[in-house]
Amino acid sequence: MNYVEKANTLESIDNLSKREKQIAMKIMEGLPNKLIACQLFISERTVKFHCANIYRKLQIRNRHALIANYYRDLVIYA
Incomplete structure (x- = not known):
């Protein structure tokens, strides 16, 4: 089973x-770690x-x- 086959990312979140959750959302926005850190005031x-x-x-x-699992789950549950 590969990483895309894991079930229910939306429920797992x-x-x-x-x-x-804040960091996961920033990742899904495509932000790199450095920018996430700056926006959330953490290292x-x-x-x-x-x-x-x-x-x-x-x-x-x-x-x-x-990201792949999140968008896959959005399509499944839409």
Whole structure:
């Protein structure tokens, strides 16, 4: 099973903390870690830490999988 086949990203996002949700949304906007850090007034290292938690909780490997799963789920649930 590859990263795009993981189910229900929209439902899984509910399991994220408030800060992880904020960062996930910034990732889906296409922002790099450095810009996310500036906008949320946190360090880039903290963004990377939250990204690792997001990927672990959603059982994905990277931001591309997050975006792909999110938009796939939007189409499925639309």
